Amino acid sequence: MSEVAGLRVLVAGLGPMGRGIARVFARAGADVRVTDVSAELTEAGLAKIRAEATSDGETADGVRAADLTAVADTDLFVDAVLENMDVKRDLLEQVAKLAGPDLVVASNTSSLSIGEMGHAFGDPARVVGMHFFNPPTKMRLVEVVAGGGTGDAVVARARALVTELGKTPVVCRDSPNFIVNRICRPLYYEAQLLVTQGVEPGAVDAAVSGALGHPMGPLTLLDFTGLHTHLGSSETALREFGDPRYRPIPLARSLVRAGMTGRAAGRGFYDYAAEKPRQAIARLVRTPGEAADVRVVAAGPDAGKLPETTGGETITLYSCHRPPTADDVAAVAGAPGPVVVDSSDGNWLDVLPAGAGWIRLHRSPGEQLFAEVVHDELAGIRPPAFVGTALDVLGAASVEVLALPGLVVDRLAHCVINEACTVVEEGTASREDVDVALTLGMNHPRGPFDLLAAAGAAKVLASLRSMTDLFGDPRYRPAQLLRRQAAGAAR
Ligand SMILES: NC(=O)c1ccc[n+]([C@@H]2O[C@H](COP(=O)([O-])OP(=O)(O)OC[C@H]3O[C@@H](n4cnc5c(N)ncnc54)[C@H](O)[C@@H]3O)[C@@H](O)[C@H]2O)c1
Known part of the structure; x- marks a missing residue:
C-alpha cells in the first residue's frame, strides 16, 4: 500500500x-x-x-x-x-x-x-x-x-x-549539523585558513574543483550560501561539541562584521565588482601546452601509472605520499636528470633539494590529471621550467599553491575524510549513508569513504599526522577509527 x-x-x-x-x-x-x-x-x-x-x-x-x-x-x-x-x-x-x-x-x-x-x-x-x-x-x-x-x-x-x-x-x-553540513565543516574551515595563510581564494577553489571535481569550490560556495549562515552553524558546532576543531575562522567573522557576507552582498571572499570566481579561476589555472619530446618517468615509494610518454630527455616524477626519509631525499638529490617531487607532505619544505620541482599530481574523478605546483617565494621554492614541460607532456592542468602542509587538496580532502570517520565512529551515520549524503547533497563525485578506499587509510593517517605535527593544531587530530582501519590494513 x-x-x-x-x-x-x-x-x-x-x-x-x-x-x-x-x-x-x-x-x-x-x-x-x-x-x-x-x-x-x-x-x-x-x-x-x-x-x-x-x-x-x-x-x-x-x-x-x-x-x-x-x-x-x-x-x-x-x-x-x-x-x-x-x-x-x-x-x-x-x-x-x-x-x-x-x-x-x-x-x-x-x-x-x-x-x-x-x-x-x-x-x-x-x-x-x-x-x-x-x-x-x-x-x-x-x-x-x-x-x-x-x-x-x-x-x-x-x-x-x-x-x-x-x-x-x-x-x-x-547530532549538530547532521551529516552533510557536519562533514563539510573542515572543507570550509581549511579553505578559509588557506586564505588567511596567503593562498588566493581562486587558487583554493581551482585546486578543489580541478582535483576533486567539486562543482563549486568551497569559497565560492560559502559566498553563495552566505558567510553569516556559515558562521552561525560554526558557532553551533563549537558550542555543541565543545571541541576546538570547530572554532570559526577569524576571517569569516571579520568579513561578516564588515557586511561582506558573500555574493548577495557583492563582496565576500571574492569582490564581485572586480572579478567573479569563474574569472579568478580562469586567470590562475594553467592549461597544458604543446607536449615537448620528453619522457616523464615515475619513481619513488608511491610511483603510479603515468600516461605513456616518449622522448630523448627524461624528467623523473618522484612520488612520496608520506614524510620523506633520508633515502627519499638522497634519491631526489642524486637522480641524474631533472626531478619533480610529487607530494603534499609539508616536511618536504625543509628538505627539498635545490633545483628540484615540487608538485602534487591528482587524478580527477573524470580521470584528468591535475597538479598543484608549489611556488613559494618566501620559502625560496620556485617551479623550474621543466615542471611546466612535465605537465605539458602529461597533459595536466595546474594551479600554483604555497608550501603549506597538505598543500590545498589533500589538506581539505583528508580533513573531510577524518570528519566522516568521526561521524561514523560516534554512531551518527553509516559509511554507506555518508557517501550517499555527500554525493547527493553536495554533488561531490566521490564520497569520503570512496576517497579513503582509493588513497588507503595509512596514507590519509600519515598525512593527518604530518599536519598535526606541523600546524600543532587539534583540527588535524586523526579519528581513532582511521587509526584502527590503517592498523587493520597493515596486519
Ligand atoms: N533555506 C535553506 O537552505 C534550508 C535548507 C534546509 C533546511 N532549512 C530549514 O527549513 C526551515 C525553514 O527554512 P526557510 O529557509 O524556508 O525559512 P524562512 O525563514 O525563509 O521561512 C520561515 C517561514 O515560517 C513562517 N513561520 C514562522 N513562525 C511560524 C509559525 N509559528 N507557524 C507557521 N509559520 C511560521 C514565517 O512566516 C516564514 O514564512 C528552517 O528550520 C531551516 O533551518 C532551510
Missing part, C-alpha cells in the same frame, strides 16, 4: 523550504495543506507555491490553505518554520494540543535538536527529522534524523515516505 497517496499532510512555514516540501508531497499524491503565521501570509505563500510550480511547468492544484487547527485531521505535520527553537517549541506545544494520537511530526530543521522538539511535543517517539535540501523540488537527498526518543517505526516510515517521494533517504542520529 502506498504511504504517500492520500496521506494528509500539513506543512507549517511557507518560506522557500516549506513551499518546496509542500509541492514535493503534492506531486506524490498526498493531500497537502499549508499554513503560516496569519491567513494573509498563508494565502501569499500558497500564491507563491502556485507561481513556482507554473514556472517549473507543473501545477500545485492539490495544495490548499489552512490554519493550525487542521492538524486535528492530519497524518503528518511538517515543520518548516523559522530556524529558532523558541518558535518551534511554541508551535509543537500547540500542535500537541490539537493533534490526534497517531500524528507524526517531521521537522525540516537544519541544526536544532530533534530530541528537544520531541520533548516539546510531549511524545518524542512520534517526532523525526526530515531534512530536505534546497531546493526541495530538485535535490534528491533527505536526511532522516532520529532523535534520542524517536520510535524505530517512525524512522522506518519516514525513510519509506522519502523513497516514495522519489528522493533518497539517509539516516542520521540527532
